[in-house]
Amino acid sequence: MTRALAQEHFDVIAIGAGPFNLGFAALTAPLPELKVAVLDASDHFVWHPGMMLDGAHLQVPFMADLVTLADPTNKFSFLNYLKEQGRIYPFYIRENFYALRNEYSNYLAWASRLLPSVRFGHRVLSAEYTDGAYQLSVLTAQGVTHFSADKLVLGTGSKPYLPPIIDEAAQTTGKVMHSSDYMFHREEIFAPRQQASRPQIACVLGSGQSAAEIFLDLLRNLPEEDHLIWATRSERYFPLEYTKLTLEMTSPEYIDHFHALPVEKRDALSAEQKGLYKGINADLIDEIYEELYQRSISKAANVHLRTGCSASGIGALGEGLSVSLRHERTEENLEFCADTLVMATGYRSRTPDFLNGITQRITYLADGRVDVDREYSIGACEDIFVQNAELHTHGFTAPDLGMGAYRNSVIINRITGREVYPVEERIAFQRFGAAELTDLPTVTTSSSRD
Numbered sequence: 001m002t003r004a005l006a007q008e009h010f011d012v013i014a015i016g017a018g019p020f021n022l023g024f025a026a027l028t029a030p031l032p033e034l035k036v037a038v039l040d041a042s043d044h045f046v047w048h049p050g051m052m053l054d055g056a057h058l059q060v061p062f063m064a065d066l067v068t069l070a071d072p073t074n075k076f077s078f079l080n081y082l083k084e085q086g087r088i089y090p091f092y093i094r095e096n097f098y099a100l101r102n103e104y105s106n107y108l109a110w111a112s113r114l115l116p117s118v119r120f121g122h123r124v125l126s127a128e129y130t131d132g133a134y135q136l137s138v139l140t141a142q143g144v145t146h147f148s149a150d151k152l153v154l155g156t157g158s159k160p161y162l163p164p165i166i167d168e169a170a171q172t173t174g175k176v177m178h179s180s181d182y183m184f185h186r187e188e189i190f191a192p193r194q195q196a197s198r199p200q201i202a203c204v205l206g207s208g209q210s211a212a213e214i215f216l217d218l219l220r221n222l223p224e225e226d227h228l229i230w231a232t233r234s235e236r237y238f239p240l241e242y243t244k245l246t247l248e249m250t251s252p253e254y255i256d257h258f259h260a261l262p263v264e265k266r267d268a269l270s271a272e273q274k275g276l277y278k279g280i281n282a283d284l285i286d287e288i289y290e291e292l293y294q295r296s297i298s299k300a301a302n303v304h305l306r307t308g309c310s311a312s313g314i315g316a317l318g319e320g321l322s323v324s325l326r327h328e329r330t331e332e333n334l335e336f337c338a339d340t341l342v343m344a345t346g347y348r349s350r351t352p353d354f355l356n357g358i359t360q361r362i363t364y365l366a367d368g369r370v371d372v373d374r375e376y377s378i379g380a381c382e383d384i385f386v387q388n389a390e391l392h393t394h395g396f397t398a399p400d401l402g403m404g405a406y407r408n409s410v411i412i413n414r415i416t417g418r419e420v421y422p423v424e425e426r427i428a429f430q431r432f433g434a435a436e437l438t439d440l441p442t443v444t445t446s447s448s449r450d
Helices: 019-028 078-084 088-094 101-114 179-190 209-221 252-260 263-272 282-297 353-361 401-416
Strands: 008-015 036-039 123-130 133-140 143-154 158-160 176-178 201-205 227-231 303-306 309-317 320-327 333-338 340-343 347-349 384-386
Touching (some): 008 133, 019 101, 078 101, 158 179, 209 227, 209 282
């Protein structure tokens, strides 16, 4: 079969236009020597639209934007966005480092519109490597077209995860939703129920930031006669650890330390570090407690919190759902019915199907996960890079918005073969691992006889 000729050739094609690849586009925009395209299947920019609750904010300061930590002078900074929108003084007066989530989403959409390399409505169907370049078949509104590139940057993100305990009948009820779809169902959840024979029962499963935000929204808006259940398999509703010495772990030298560990030690360490990136903001926990406390004054007791309970089965029951939980320590079972079930069960990375044609050019670990080198390449020839697919090789900084500009600096410097953006090698006061102590005074010993 004759291979179709590429309509355009690029030095780099980045696939997926999420925050990290938008940052790549913004940081490569000033570089005339690089011809870059960022392709995304969506018709326009969208960023977690199902989680745009009023008042929800980022868990990182606004400086964790597309460019600032790599190049504070870049025109695609969050502060420049505010200036162009006439909002920089209100943001200054607000005196809050944490941008609202919908405001940050608007910022990302603004950047995506202004970046000439970003092309929406471009779904990559397949990739192969021939004639010394990656050949991509891409579906657009005009049909299938073809591009080629010397290098690829993969930023296809992760997908909402629903555990297999939900049976098919329950999935068809429309009563089960992933937290990423919550806003699409919110109006229906709060709609007045005509001739209801009993109070409504709503349940949230999970204990991360999304679960907490949704629980608080339900707590504030459901009638007091309705029942609200919040259950998690975690032993507690743990907060994000945001102390300064812990934040030093979001640093190049901690990534060096983590990446150098054997695979089994990295996996064990990752399992211990979920509280560093999957917990709840402390102020949100306080808001929830305050709401519960105010309810307790009027003795409204229809809120039920359960920890240490994992879901063991979810099925259809009449017009609602049956939910089975099992306490992992006491081995007790808890069963109840629910009218609404929000699964805040996180996201899972997956290998895009379009990579099937170039798997031989990708390096893998023994267990099948991609083997990401220290500078974010998974290519056997060091020409394929990843964004936020390296949790198992680089640690919990992988999904951190604040490390996006750092990672892009590393990738861009590697692609160009020069230091376009200076990369800090050491920023922490602490050292990770048993680094040699220096400049200590010499210790001498002496002995004497009585």
